[in-house]
Amino acid sequence: MPNLLFRCLSHSATACFFVLLTACADAPAQSLATAPNVPAAIQPPPQTTTAPVETLSFDEWRTLLRSDAIAAGIDPALFDRAFAGVVPNPKVLAADSSQPEFTRPVWEYLDGAVSSTRIARGRTLITQERANLTRIEQRYGVNAETLVAIWGLESNFGSNIGNHNVVRSLATLAYEGRRQAFWRSQLLAVLQILQHGDIAPESLVGSWAGAMGQTQFMPTTYNEHAVDFDGDGKRDLWNSSTDALASAAHYLQSSGWQQGQPWGFEVRLPNGFDYALADPDNRLPLSQWEALGIRPVNSSTNAAAEASATLLLPAGHKGPAFLVLSNFRSILRYNNSTSYALAIGLLSDALRGGSGIQASWPRGDRQLGRSERIELQELLTVNGFDPGPADGIIGANTRKAIRSLQLQLNQPADGYPTEDLLKQLRGR
CATH class of the missing domain: 1.10.8.350 (Bacterial muramidase)
Structure with missing residues (x-):
């Protein structure tokens, strides 16, 4: 939406x-x-x-x-x-x-959003609507797969x-x-x-x-x-x-969509990588990310070396990593949730025959409930960090505060809230 x-x-x-x-x-x-x-x-x-x-x-x-x-x-x-x-x-x-x-973990959300049933139905509709979708892309520069992915997630293809x-x-x-x-x-x-x-x-x-x-x-x-x-x-x-x-x-198109550019792609991080670089405000050319040792999981990324990208770790350092480009930010204008934007990107890839995410999700990890997220923010404040208001929303300020704490604890500074981190804060 x-x-x-x-x-x-x-x-x-x-x-x-x-x-x-x-x-x-x-x-x-x-x-x-x-x-x-x-x-x-x-x-x-x-x-x-x-x-x-x-x-x-x-x-x-x-x-x-x-x-x-x-x-x-x-x-x-x-x-x-x-x-x-x-x-x-x-x-x-x-x-x-x-x-x-409680809300669903990102991997559970993606399981439903990018299901085999939705992929099959989307491919059928792309074939049926090919003439209209081609005309739309010629007019607005947005590819068929992305539009059908939005159609599927927003209303189950109009149903x-x-x-x-x-x-x-x-x-x-x-x-x-x-x-x-x-x-x-x-x-x-x-x-x-x-x-x-x-x-x-x-x-x-x-x-x-x-x-x-x-x-x-x-x-x-x-x-x-x-x-x-x-x-x-x-x-x-x-x-x-x-x-x-x-x-x-x-x-x-009005949100800055770039025709011919991907939304992003899955990447592998080198050993000893500085996870603090996974900050939404940290945008670097793809060439600089490559110089840091980051490599795409699939060789064909179809993105220019000078394209600006952000490193996304939707489940922290234990889960998959993605470099996301300006089209990902355009999808966020449609619905400002990284999980939603990631689902649109992955579903659009699947509609064109992509193989899906290669890395594993930390499915054994328990997600913090809303009251626990509020407690985490309150404890961060008490301990001298600045997560912003204790509203249960893990936004940019809270993630920066978490990263600062993780650096003090000599942990991967991915800014991701976990049950273990909350327990450590309770004991300080």
């Missing part, structure tokens, strides 16, 4: 008015440690929001929203049609506030686009959820989509958080990047796989 970007570069003067109404509530990129089974795009980070207006009933709140929407150019009859029978959905509020204690009433879901979140200004911007964007005539209100379904269509676009992302590629006059991401795939390609 694309990250929630609500830019002021809209398609019309009406859209600019929406920006003024909603204070252009952008959602910055999240930590790369976002749980792989919970799309980062629907979890914008904490931000300053307006306090809940507890004195307003939902009907009163809707009346105020109606006035704002009409002032912004939304047809009154369309607004009333879209909100007919809409009341807050408690299940949406529960989903918004839920924070699971699971969600069944929530999007207007109801977003109205619930905008009325009484967290980050109300943010969700209000999405709700107003949905009304703009309806005003455009891309879909009827009765057919507007999606995820609990308002992600829509076969490529799960949020409304503000839809308004900026959805395209009518099949030429029927509508940007239909629900029923037109052509529009959905082309819209995903348009999004990636």
Whole structure:
């Protein structure tokens, strides 16, 4: 699911008015440690929001929203049609506030994301959609395998686009959820989509958080990047796989996708390698990584020596290693989770006949639960390190703090949180 970007570069003067109404509530990129089974795009980070207006009933709140929407150019009859029978959905509020204690390890996530069934189905669809995919690549420069991989992970190739009433879901979140200004911007964007005539209100379904269509676009992302590629006059991401795939390609192109460049590749590290170099901020030309003794597992990487790459250790020094390039970062713009981006890359490789990961995952290692990750961050702070807020998210600051601790302990400084590391901190 694309990250929630609500830019002021809209398609019309009406859209600019929406920006003024909603204070252009952008959602910055999240930590790369976002749980792989919970799309980062629907979890914008904490931000300053307006306090809940507890004195307003939902009907009163809707009346105020109606006035704002009409002032912004939304047809009154369309607004009333879209909100007919809409009341807050408690299940949406529960989903918004839920924070699971445990998430799947990256290897378990990849087992499902890059399954043999999904690979076989994706290859079949590439053959069936070859003409459209070729046209899309010619227009946007994004290869068929990457687009079909996104299609497969976002909606199981269009078979699971969600069944929530999007207007109801977003109205619930905008009325009484967290980050109300943010969700209000999405709700107003949905009304703009309806005003455009891309879909009827009765057919507007999606995820609990308002992600829509076969490529799960949020409304503000839809308004900026959805395209009518099949030429029927509508940007239909629900029923037109052509529009959905082309819209995903348009999004990636806008995110800096480099045609002909790989997303990355698996590598082998030399003995005695300095794992502290596996820092997301440490980007080096491939030629410099080669000079450090890093070698690709497969000889054909199809990447220029001057291409900038980052070393990725998704399971620490015990697991596989990857050099990831700018196209990996473009995928992160779609969903800011390294596990997701890695799944897209590996699935796209598999669709073109790749052999998969050669190194082994540390499947015997236990993942820290959320409360343990919070404890780890608190203990890092107590011991003089700076992991940032104790929120259970292992982001860049926490990983830097872990690396500093690991260097003190003469351990591989891979920045990876483990149960053993937490036990050592408890004993300090």
